[in-house]
Each structure stands twice: as structure tokens, then as C-alpha cells.
Amino acid sequence: MALPPPDPQFVLRGTSAAVHTLHFSCGGPEPDIPLLFSGSENGFIHVWNLKTHRVDTALDGHGRKSVYCVKTMDGKDRLLSQGHDQRICFWDLAEGRTSVTDSVFTEHVGFCRCSLLKVAQGRWLMAMAARSLEEVQILELPSKTSVCTLKPEVGAKLGMPMCLKLWQLSCGSQPVLLAGYEDGSVVLWNVSMREVLSQLICHQEPVMSLDFDSEKAKGISGSSEKVLSIWSLNEQQNLQVYKTHELVNAGISDITIRPDKKILATAGWDHRIRIFGWKKLKPLAVLDYHTATVHCVSFSDHSNPRERLLATGSKDQRISVWSIYAQT
């Protein structure tokens, strides 16, 4: 007899706006408080204290325009946020400060979340959608110098980049970018050579979100249709479709693979969160708590595996936090 799905461990209320992005920062040693950063449609970034379940700080840096991406850089004191005001802001949150130290004007009017890759101590590469329709720009941080611009060839008709993931096989090797586009294809770019290594049409509709497991060289993408597409990367750096999985209802906003690569979670337009096993995409659970589209899903980075959490943000303005499959 299968057990009914668990209830959320707790629910965070108080954003008063749809939640578009979430990011945990719980890796620090004691007595650091585990934190959850959330970005909302009203332009605020809330810093949630996971012990008290209350907002510690609210950051207002995007002119009340929707914040759709938050990431930490090297711990909880440095934050990156991307908003619909066409800016990426860098925050200094150490010692109670709440100031924007720097910002990048992206001129991007879409909702493509940027992707960060740490290449060396204190240096990152950031991939973001640029002003021109089909282009992706790679910047080096913190210098903000443009490393390159990845432009598809003329007539490729890929549309806007919808989601990005920068990664490298091991520290020091070539950085590669996986980009999902509006026409449903996923493209693998060689960043230094600025060329396309492989292109695969995964969906008939725009790719909404993707995630990649660099150890197994396997990735997963979701779209506005009913199909989840799992693809793999072979030795010749070619993308191939590995498997597809059909969902009950159409529409996926976000997909995340847990850091231990055991399970993954999808955020659906049908208000449900689906958990799958990553090895064979075995459906494990359907978490039905939210009453509107789930926009984002994020796993925590707790060093103690038993404390690991899953947070999901939805249009119904609530963030639900779950403890699921934490024992394995």
C-alpha cells in the first residue's frame, strides 16, 4: 500500500505577491542561520529565516518590477538578483547591510534566468540573455567584462533563449553552455570557441526550464506541453534524446535536480510538484498543495543530508517547504 504524499513541513506566507524564484543558503556551519531567498512579482527579495519561519530582511532593488532570479555567490553575504527592470543587481548582505554594490544592465526584456559558474576563487562566468533576440552573452564577474556573445547562425530561427546552464566537466576544463530556446531546441555551445557543438529539438513548444547532471552527462528539459524530455551527451559532445515522459497535465515552469543527483522535482502549471527518481525517471510523488501555478522549485544545500528541504514558490503567494526523501 503506497502512502499518501506528505504534507509540507511548513509554509511561508507574507510575500504578498507571486513567488518567482527561490534559493537556499544553508550550507554554512553553526551558528549560521539557514536562509531561504525568494524573489517576488512585486520586486522584493525576501530573506527568510528557516528557524523562525519569518522574513528577516526585505530587499527592494528592482523598482517594483518582478524579480525572477536570485542566486548566492560564495555564501549568504553576496547575492545576485535579476529583475524585469532589465538589471542584474549584486548585493552585499554581510553584517546586516542591504546595499546594491553593483549592477549590470542587460537590456533583456524576457524572463530568461541567468546562469552562474564559478571558475576560480572570486571569479565567475555569468551567462545571460542579451538585448538582441537570439543572443546569449557571457560576462566575467566581478569585472563585468564581456567574454563572448553566442549568436546562432542566420536563419536558425531559434527564437529567444528561455533557460541557460553554464557548466564545466571539471575545474579548469572548457566551460560549456546549455541553452533552451523558444523553438523547443536545446543547444550545446562551446563558450571559448563561440560555436555550436550540438543542437537537439526536444520539444514542439518553447523550452521552459532545463537542468543538467554533468557527472552522468544527462539532462532534462520541460516545456509548455505535456512531455518531459531527457537527453544525454555522448563522447562526441552530441546531444541525443534518451527518453521522454508524458505528464498528466501540460506545462512545466521549473525543473531542478537535487545536488546528490538522486531525485528531481518539477514545478507544474497544474499547481502540482512532481518528484521523480533521476536514474530512470521513476515517478515518486505528486505534491498537491498550491492553488495556482507553481513557478519555481529549489533544493536546499544542507550539509547534513537529513535536514535537506525542498522549497516551492507559487502564484498563490505561498512558499511551501517539504522534507521528502531526505533519508536516502
Add this chain to the structure above:
Amino acid sequence: VFFIPGGLDCSISFVSHVLGKVCIHGRQKEILGVLVPRLTDLTKSDCIWQRICWRLVECVPDRWMEAVVLGFVQRAPGADVLSRLLGNLVVKNKKAQFVVTQKMLLLQYGHTTAVLQNLLGYLSLDSLRRTLLLRVLQELLETWSSSSAVKHSPAEQQLYISKAILICLSHLKEPEIESCRQELLTSMMEGVKCHLDSSLPQLRRLGMVVAESISLKINTEGPVLKFEYEEDDETRELKSLLVQTPPFCVVPDLPDDDRSEKAGPALPLAPESDEKPQAAAPVVPDEELDSELDSDDDLIPYDMSEDKELKVKAPVYIRDCIEVLTGSGSEDVDKWEATVKALESLVRRNPTATREVSVELAKILLHLEEKTCIEGFVELRQRAQVAVLTTDPIPVAKYLTSQFYSLNYSLRQRMDILDVLVLAAQELSCPKFHGKTKDSGAQKPSIQLLPGSDSSKDWRRIVDERIKSKTRRFNMGQSHVEPASRPNEFNSVAGHFFFPLIQHFDRPLTTFDLLGEDHLVLGRLVHTLAVLMYLAVNTVAVTAMGKALLEFVWALRFHTDSYVRQGLLSCISSLLLSVPAEQILADMTEELLETQSWLGDVMEKDPDGDCRRLALQNLLLMENLKKKLEAVPS
């Protein structure tokens, strides 16, 4: 005087006279049945026999020429044979020219397609005769594009002329098309306009096919005219006429065998080579599966039985539906869709609530436009309207009939009103109806009226079956279970459906003129009245309806549109079937006698075949009626 092998002189004109006389007496079949095959063989390669044959037909006296030429054209197995037999007769002989180019094409229309092919092919095979071909095409196009011809000539003749045009087009060569391109274009434009204006779908389709073909021929590069219509046997046959198959299609048999033998051994090789890569592919995934059996099993899935398709809830109350449908809430399109889908069943399950807001609902539904792309939106809306109308017939019928004659509605909306009235009337008058939308197993023939269907076809079928049911049968076969009886709900409302529709037909409005250009709507109105009359059998108002209908039909009986006339004749049928015989005798004798003479006229002289058939049926019905009345001992 010619030479026959053997060195004898002879004159052929005697034979021609004999031939002519026999043909004119109607014995074409017998004599030409023998003569034509013989001559075909003889003239195949022998020039002398060809000239003999030509002389033979040329010497036929003018008064018998028509019969002979007609016979030859009908008998010849192909255009090339006809060419060999007749030679340039049409150029040399005026009578023959008249028969071939005018009489057989424009004045007669009973010949088969094969005969047409023969005739027109014959004209195309010689350069002297090709000028005639062009002239023929011009005249055919003139007829095809004349609006009076389209309106008044029978459908069969129009089909014949269309076929002739297409065959002519198939014979034309490029330089000839070039020379008459402008005329082709002009005729096509005029002709397509008249054809599309017609109320009969067959004529519209004919016009579309011919116009497309002309456009194809004159526009060798660039976009061609393309209409959307349903393909059926007739259109396919017409289109096939455009392409001329070569007369000689000899397939060499022997070389084929060799080729097929070589192909044989080639085939088995190919599948073999295909199989190998296929065998390789499944191996890899299998290995992967084996190695992963151990890993995922420690993750136990939860119960996912609740995970079903997301359904948007439709409102449960009628007033909520009204709010959703009229609301400015353009955001919640899912809810709007769900409401439209659920509306009919809600209306039927809550009759009291519906009655409170029936006219408002009817108004909303009449103006409801498709907001999102739902499958079957038109049918959903129509079913909801019918449900509203049957739940609260009198006020809603009053509203709908008044709107039919109001300003600023589209033709489509007016015809929707008519369809809804008919469907609701059918529902209300059907004895077995229990709220289901499909009357499955109804014993009376049901009238399935969906938007755009040609109800005149159903009419014939229904009237036929009614007539059949009135004939006495002595062997009943298996007995039917009697259906549960219910009071006829149509009884109290029949008049409300019928009379307002018939009232204002002669009053033109700025946007709607039934007696003028909107004759399509008039046709639909007449057919609707016929159905309502038919369904009003056994109601109290039926006699009054009958009288009003008879007057209406009398006023419109000479209408030029054949669809309207068919409708008028259906009205008479319904009347004769629905109004009890005694009432007809009591109230409508003189009118019926006048109608009878009109029907006789229609049966003989109306150009439309369907009208003639319906008139005949009506006369038969009247005969039956008379017999029935006479049989009853008074």
C-alpha cells in the same frame, strides 16, 4: 466516282442516300452498328477507304445530315476514329457544322461524357477544325457566364456545359490560350459570380470547379484560383476531364517481365541489410537497464492516484453562467470555456431557474462569439439555445422571432435563429423525448438539421417515408413496443413559433430584404416553415397554420430561385400531411384546387428536377387525400 480495287467505277451517293434515309427513320443504331466498326477497320490504314468514307457522309442530303452525323458521333469509339470517318465534314457542310457546334453542345444536353470527348476531340484533331473549337469554347463560356442561364437552366444542362468547357480547355494549346486569355479571364470572372450567387450547392460547386480549371490554364505561373469545397464524385470526374490521356497506351509486355524478374532478387537483399543495424540498437539499452536495477529501488513512491487531469470547474448556477458569459472577465478563459460546455446540461437540469432568466440567456447566446478555440463551439451554442427555447418556449420564441426581422443581424445569425426554432420544435413535438439530445430509436424519421445542411434532401426522404407509411401493409412483421406517451408540448406553442415568422416577410429593412437579395435566407425561412408545419400535426393551431401557409406559398409561387421553390413545395407537402383531411376539405378547397393546377404546371415546366419531383409528390398526396375522403362513408 471512285475506283474500287477490281477496277470498277461506282458512285457512292446512292449509298449516302440509303444511309440518310435509314437514319432519319430512326434506325441509326442498326445500320451504324454494322457500318461504323467495318469502316473503322477499313479506314485504319487505307487512305482510299478514308476518302470513300468522307465522300459517303458528304453526299448525304442536308435534310438527313443531322441524323447521320449524330449517329456517327455517338457510335464512334474515339475522337481519332471519328476524325478518320468524317474528315472535314464540319468545315465543308453547313448543316453538319450547325449540328456539331451548336445543336449538340448548346441545345441538347443528354449526351454522355464519352460523346462529348469524341466530338470535341474530333474538332481538335485538324488545324482547319481548330478554329471551330475555339468558337465553340467562346460560345460555351458565354452561356456559362450568363446569369440568366445559371438561374433558369436545369442543373443537368449546366453540368453538361461545364464538362464541355473543361474538355475544350484540355485540348487547347499554349498559343491558342494566349490569344484568348483576356476573354477567358473576363468570362471566368462573370461566370464565377453568377454561380456563387446561386442557392443550390451543386451549382456553386460547378462554378468553382470550372473557374479553378480556367484559372489553372490561363495562369501558368503565379498563384491560381483555389476554392474550398467538398470533393465528391462529380468534382473528381470534372477535374479528370482537364487532363487528356493519350489515345495510345500500349504497354510492352515482354520487357516488363524481364524487369520484374530483376527487381525480384533485388528486393530480398535490401531487408537483410536493414535488419542488422536494428539488431544492434536494442543491445545497448538492455545493458544499461541491467546495471541500474539496484539503484532506484530504495526510493519508494508515494500514492499518486489523486494525480488526474486538471479540470476547471464550471459554475453550478445559471445566474453564475450568465455572469461568466457576459462578464468583462476576459482573464478567466478557462472558466468561460467550461461554462459554454456545461451550459446546456445546466439549463436542462434547472428548468425553473432557467425560466426566470430565459430571454436574457437567449439574448446572450444569440450574440455569443467564440472567445477561445473550443471544439464544436457552434454546436455547443446551438444546443444551449435549443435547451433554453424548449424550457421556456413562449417568451423565448417571441424574442427570437422578433430578432429575426430586426436590424443589424448577420445572415448567419438569422439562419441560426431558424435552425434553433426547428430543433426546438422537433424536440417539443417528439413523443419519445426524455431530455436526451439524440432521439435514438425514434420510429418517425427524424430531421437532423445541423447548420448549413441542405434540408431539402431530408424533406424528400421524409415525405417519401410518410407516403410509404400511408400505404396499407398486410404483414406487419414483428410488433413494435409502444412508446410511452406524453402530452404534445408543441401544441401550445406551435403558433408562437410559426406566425411571427410568416408575418413580416414582405417588409424590407435596410439591412435585410427577404424578397430581394437575401433569397438564401428566404429559402431557409420557407424550409423552416415547412418543418414547423410538419411538426404541428395533431396540434390545435394546425388548420390556421395551414391556411396562412397556403397564402404565403401562393404569394411566392413564381419566385425565380429554385431553392425557394423547393421549399414552397415542401410546405405544400407538410400541409397535406399534417392538416387533417376533413379540415382541408372544409376550409381550403378552392385554394387547394388552384394549388393543384399550379402544381401541374410546375411538374411539367419547371426547369429544376427537384421541383418537378416534389410537385409530382404533392399531386400524388392530393390524390391520396381525395381517395381517402371518398372512401369514408359520409
